[in-house]
Amino acid sequence: MAAEAISRALRDGALEGEHAPALTIKDSIHAPLGAFVFDHILAQLSSNISSSKSQAQGIVLVAFARSPQFYAELLKSKANDAASLKKWLRIVDCYTDPLGWKSQLAESGIVSNRSTQNATTASLCKNARDLDMLFSSIVELGKEVIRETKGRFAVAIDSVSEILRHASISSAASLLSNLRSHDQVACLFWLFHSDLHEMKASSALEYISSMVACVEPISNTTNGKGMNSENLPLIEQNLGRGKFSVRFKRRNGRIRLMSEELHTEQMGINFVPAFEDYVTSQSLVPKVQFSLQLSEKERNDRAKVVLPFEHQGDGKPIQIYDGRRSVSESKTENKETNAEKMHVNEDSGRGEIIYIRDSDDEMPDSDEDPDDDLDI
Amino acid sequence: MAANKPRTSSFSRNVGVVPTSQVPGLKHGPNGTVFLSSGIADLDKILGGGFCLGSLVIIMEDPDAPHHMLLLRNFMSQGLVHKQPLFYASPAKEPRGFLGTLPNPVSLKDDKSREHDTEQEKTLRIAWQYKKYFEDQNLDSQKDGKVEYCSDFDLRRPLDRHALSGQCIDCVSLQDCPNLATLYDRCSTFLAQIPRFDGNITLAGRISIQSFSAPQCHFSDKEWDMLSFIRSLKSLVRSSNAVAAMTFPPSLVSPTVLKRWQHLADTLLSVRAVPDEDKDLAKLLTGYQDMLGLLNVHKVARINTQVPVILEATTYSMKLHKRRSLVLECLNQAPVDGSSGTSHATSGSCSVSSKTGALDF
Numbered sequence: 001m002a003a004e005a006i007s008r009a010l011r012d013g014a015l016e017g018e019h020a021p022a023l024t025i026k027d028s029i030h031a032p033l034g035a036f037v038f039d040h041i042l043a044q045l046s047s048n049i050s051s052s053k054s055q056a057q058g059i060v061l062v063a064f065a066r067s068p069q070f071y072a073e074l075l076k077s078k079a080n081d082a083a084s085l086k087k088w089l090r091i092v093d094c095y096t097d098p099l100g101w102k103s104q105l106a107e108s109g110i111v112s113n114r115s116t117q118n119a120t121t122a123s124l125c126k127n128a129r130d131l132d133m134l135f136s137s138i139v140e141l142g143k144e145v146i147r148e149t150k151g152r153f154a155v156a157i158d159s160v161s162e163i164l165r166h167a168s169i170s171s172a173a174s175l176l177s178n179l180r181s182h183d184q185v186a187c188l189f190w191l192f193h194s195d196l197h198e199m200k201a202s203s204a205l206e207y208i209s210s211m212v213a214c215v216e217p218i219s220n221t222t223n224g225k226g227m228n229s230e231n232l233p234l235i236e237q238n239l240g241r242g243k244f245s246v247r248f249k250r251r252n253g254r255i256r257l258m259s260e261e262l263h264t265e266q267m268g269i270n271f272v273p274a275f276e277d278y279v280t281s282q283s284l285v286p287k288v289q290f291s292l293q294l295s296e297k298e299r300n301d302r303a304k305v306v307l308p309f310e311h312q313g314d315g316k317p318i319q320i321y322d323g324r325r326s327v328s329e330s331k332t333e334n335k336e337t338n339a340e341k342m343h344v345n346e347d348s349g350r351g352e353i354i355y356i357r358d359s360d361d362e363m364p365d366s367d368e369d370p371d372d373d374l375d376i
Numbered sequence: 377m378a379a380n381k382p383r384t385s386s387f388s389r390n391v392g393v394v395p396t397s398q399v400p401g402l403k404h405g406p407n408g409t410v411f412l413s414s415g416i417a418d419l420d421k422i423l424g425g426g427f428c429l430g431s432l433v434i435i436m437e438d439p440d441a442p443h444h445m446l447l448l449r450n451f452m453s454q455g456l457v458h459k460q461p462l463f464y465a466s467p468a469k470e471p472r473g474f475l476g477t478l479p480n481p482v483s484l485k486d487d488k489s490r491e492h493d494t495e496q497e498k499t500l501r502i503a504w505q506y507k508k509y510f511e512d513q514n515l516d517s518q519k520d521g522k523v524e525y526c527s528d529f530d531l532r533r534p535l536d537r538h539a540l541s542g543q544c545i546d547c548v549s550l551q552d553c554p555n556l557a558t559l560y561d562r563c564s565t566f567l568a569q570i571p572r573f574d575g576n577i578t579l580a581g582r583i584s585i586q587s588f589s590a591p592q593c594h595f596s597d598k599e600w601d602m603l604s605f606i607r608s609l610k611s612l613v614r615s616s617n618a619v620a621a622m623t624f625p626p627s628l629v630s631p632t633v634l635k636r637w638q639h640l641a642d643t644l645l646s647v648r649a650v651p652d653e654d655k656d657l658a659k660l661l662t663g664y665q666d667m668l669g670l671l672n673v674h675k676v677a678r679i680n681t682q683v684p685v686i687l688e689a690t691t692y693s694m695k696l697h698k699r700r701s702l703v704l705e706c707l708n709q710a711p712v713d714g715s716s717g718t719s720h721a722t723s724g725s726c727s728v729s730s731k732t733g734a735l736d737f
Contacts, residue, residue, distance in 0.1 A: 173591030174551060181468065203627045204591035207439040253441040253668050254652035 002246040002258035003037075003271045006211060007044040009248070013055030013152060013186035020152075020180050023189035024160075024205050027215040031242040033262065034215050035065070036269045038191045042071075042156055043078045043268070045187075049088050049154070056154035056186035058088035058145025060138050063095045064162035065191075068122040090141040091122040094158075098128035098166070128166045131175045142184060152186035155179055160205065161193045169201045176208050213246045218261065240264050244271065401458030402429075402580055403525055407680040412460070412580055412619055413526035415450030418704035420526050422692070423676050424685060427619045427643065429580055430572070431677040432610045434641035435623040437587065441649030443669040443694060444623040445477075446702055448584055450529055451621050453478045455582040457527050461544035463566040465559065466586040467593055471547040474586075478535040481527035482701065530700040544569075550585075550593045556605040563609060567616040583613070583620040589628050599633040606640050642677035647694070661693070661707060668694040671704060 006023060014020040025041070027034030042061070048054035061071060068091045075085055097103060103126055123137060142153040157163070163172050179185050194202050206212050217238040245259040261274040403411045403425060411426035414433075420426040427433055437444045455462050456478065464471055546566050553559045563583065570581040589596050596602075606622070613620045626634050626646075638644055648670040651657065658664045671692045676685040692704040 168597070170591055170594055170596050173596075177467075177592045178469070200597075200628065200630075203439070204596075207591060207625055207628060247440070249440050249649075250652060252652075253443055253649060255440045255649050256652045 001271075001273055002213070002244060002260050003040070003262075005248070005258060006041065006213060006246060007048070009211060010041070010045055010154070010187040010189065011048045011054040011056075013154075019177075019210070020182075020185045021187045021211065022176065022180050022209040023187075023211040023213060024209040025189065025191045025213050025215070026194045026202070027191075027242075028193065028195040031215045031217040031238050033239075033242045033264065033269070034191050034193065036264055037213065037215060037244070037262070038156075038158070038189075039074060040269050041189060043075065045154060045156075046075055046089070047078065050084055054154075054186070055152055057147055057151045058090065058142065059154040059156060060090045060092065060141045060145070062092045062134070062138065062155070062157045063122075064098070064128070064157070065095070065159040067095050068093050088145050090145055092125050092134070092137055092141065093122040094125045094128050094134075094162070096124060097126055098162075100126035128163070131163070131167050131171045135175055135178060138179065139182065139184070146184065152184050154186050155188040157188070157190035159192070160190045161196050164197060164201060169204055173204050173208055176205075180208070210249045211246060213244065215262070216243045216245065218243050243274070399577060399579070401454070401460060401525065402577060409679050410577060410580075410617075412458075412582075413454050414447075415452075415454035415526065415529060416447070416702050416704065417526045417528065418692075418702075419447075419671075422673060422687065422704065423643065426526070427621070428677045428679050429577070429617050429619060430614045431619060431642035431679060432606070432613055432640065433619065433621040433643040433645070433677075434637070435621065436638075436644070436646035437623050437625045438647055438649045438669070439625050439627050441647070441669055443647040443649070443671075445586070446531070446668075446694070447645070447647070447671075448586055448621065448623060449478050449531070450702060451582065452584050453481070453529055453535055454527060456535060456539045456543060456545075457481055459543065460579070461546075461566070461569065461581040463546045463548070463563065463581070463583045464586070465548040465550055465562075465584070467550045467590040469549055469551060471549050475540060475545065475547070476534060478540075479529040479531045480533040480535045480539075482530045528701050531696070531702065532700050550588070550590070554594060556595050556598075556601050560605060560608055564612055567612050567618055570617045572615055572617050577617050579617065581616070581618040583609075583618055583622075585620070585622040588622050588624040590625065591628060596628065599629055602629075603633060603636055603640070606637065610640060610642075638674070641675060642679070644673075644675035646672045646674060648672065663693065663695070663705070666695045668696065670694065670707075 009021050010023065012021075023041070025034050025037050027037075042059075045054065045056070045059065049056055049059060063071060071091060072082075072085065075089065076082065123141060125134060125137065127133060138155060142155070145153050160172060160176075163175075176188070176190070179188055190205075192202070192205055218241055240263065242262050243259065244262045245257065248256040248258070250256055259274060261272045263270045263272060401412055403413075405411045405425045405428065410429045411420075412429060413420055413426045414423070435444050435447055452462055452464065452475075464474065466474060468474065546562070548559065548562055550559070566583070567581065570579050589602060609620055609622075624637070626637075629637065650664075650667055650669050654664075661667070671694050673687060673690050673692070676687070678685060689706050691707055693707055695703050695705060697703045
């Protein structure tokens with residue numbers, strides 16, 4: 001459901017005068033399945049593009065973490081032939097030589113330049129630090145794939161984490177937001193490894209995007225214990241399964257949260273709806289000063305309170321200590337000792353307050369109405 | 377206006393004769409302050425009249441929703457309707473584009489006054505002696521040539537061209553500012569045209585800065601520079617007849633800087649998004665379906681006085697009335713707001729009234 005909603009949003013693209021929808025795919029070492037999600041979404045968007053169902057007429061892929069050949073193979077395996085790929089796919093190759101070292105070495109003659117041919121037209125980027133140049137090469141390549149002047153293209157960035165190795169967060173953010181606000185960009189999405197960066201980078205990217213998809217482990221491994229025999233099955237499990245939660249920022253200004261499970265399989269990944277436990281929105285609304293609900297502990301404590309009545313409602317009569325020196329078992333004995341005490345205390349003359357319970361005379365739970373004595 | 381009369385005691389400076397403002401869009405407030413409207417009638421009421429001239433209003437954004445833009449749009453439109461000079465800065469490359477999204481005031485020849493009368497006749501038969509209280513409202517809005525203090529904006533219709541042309545509107549893109557010194561210079565040149573003297577105020581201006589610490593800006597990682605810019609802006613605004621409204625996303629600054637930022641504000645508001653199709657929230661709040669988002673009022677500006685403002689409620693829901701104008705409503709949920717963190721929020725109202733009662737001689 002969530003993954004389909006994402007594909008739909010990317011397929012529908014941008015409205016006139018609005019920023020293009022932007023997706024952040026976030027993962028971490030505990031659930032390193034972000035790359036699979038990226039490939040899945042790329043494949044879905046490509047099939048929409050090749051069947052002309054999407055607003056985007058082509059896609060510009062900025063490859064940092066994996067080689068252009070990998071993507072060519074991937075898309076070919078999803079029933080696309082090489083010829084049609086050339087029509088709508090362009091790749092900016094930031095994988096082979098991002099900092100220009102190989103070409104420097106080749107120029108100085110130390111290393112022989114191994115030429116790399118690939119079926120797709122991949123434009124080589126030799127300076128990943130210059131994001132302005134990257135922006136213009138993306139836009140140029142994008143113009144090649146669109147058919148009309150009013151057409152739009154999609155942009156996919158393999159890994160923003162790689163961009164952040166070479167550039168500051170503010171230049172990466174301005175690259176992404178400039179792409180978003182460009183008239184010819186239909187949609188864009190990127191992958192990001194959250195544990196490689198500070199919180200600030202993560203929040204900045206979430207601020208810019210309109211959809212945030214997080215891949216999290218289903219069960220949290222006990223942190224810090226590392227690889228021991230107890231943890232291994234859990235860690236293995238986290239490599240094959242994950243929790244996929246998506247936050248959509250909708251046009252009406254509200255947030256939509258969706259969540260499901262993902263499983264890795266031979267031919268990619270599979271999304272399975274999980275039982276949903278929404279975070280209660282109690283935190284949004286101001287807290288009531290008194291709580292009408294009892295917590296578990298409070299309920300237990302309430303059951304344990306000894307009430308100042310003779311009958312606690314559990315079948316056992318309880319003797320409440322009410323200030324007499326000796327509390328005896330039977331009531332009849334009480335009466336006798338009471339009478340004696342009265343007698344004794346009268347003689348003492350020490351000025352004590354003597355309280356004699358007159359409720360002893362009553363049978364407990366007598367249904368007499370004391371007002372019956374009144375003769376009105 | 378009668379309902380909004382502030383409580384006066386011996387300790388508040390009463391401006392002797394309160395003249396009806398010849399300058400449209402300005403209103404005299406307590407303690408010698410002058411207010412201008414925020415563009416949203418409900419917000420003016422909550423803040424006790426509007427935004428104080430010389431104050432800094434800070435709105436904390438929610439990164440998930442664009443509600444701060446609604447507040448800024450109303451603020452800027454109100455200024456243009458009253459012909460007040462406007463300075464606008466945003467991280468977009470083309471800030472002028474935002475001016476096209478400003479709303480137009482609901483025109484008076486619309487259904488408004490007619491509807492009001494017919495509704496009244498149908499639903500309620502008011503005794504003749506009470507009709508005079510209702511007529512007051514209509515009279516105000518129908519005076520020829522008199523512009524309202526706070527216009528009712530129709531968010532579906534863009535501002536008329538004639539309101540935008542011939543106005544002093546200064547737009548700056550924050551991406552073009554290599555450092556904050558250039559932005560500061562632009563602000564001070566703008567504010568130089570509206571200095572504050574002891575005489576009558578003839579002109580008031582508005583500064584509107586959107587998404588100040590957005591990650592696209594080059595200075596967004598220099599947090600102390602941003603704080604000192606805000607402090608300098610505040611001092612500039614204090615010595616001129618202007619109100620500065622700034623929005624920023626609090627999740628992008630570190631917590632200690634965020635605290636300082638909040639303290640720098642004279643008036644502090646925050647907007648929050650609401651989850652969609654949330655059954656729990658729908659049960660908890662009535663009117664959840666129409667809600668756009670939530671607005672929190674954290675601090676209200678108090679200039680020339682030590683008496684704090686203690687609000688009855690600090691969380692309001694933002695809704696669209698008749699799908700066109702922004703209204704703020706109290707949440708129909710609990711009678712008491714305990715989230716302000718201080719338990720004297722409730723007893724506060726009692727103690728304030730008893731204090732002024734005792735000292736009112």
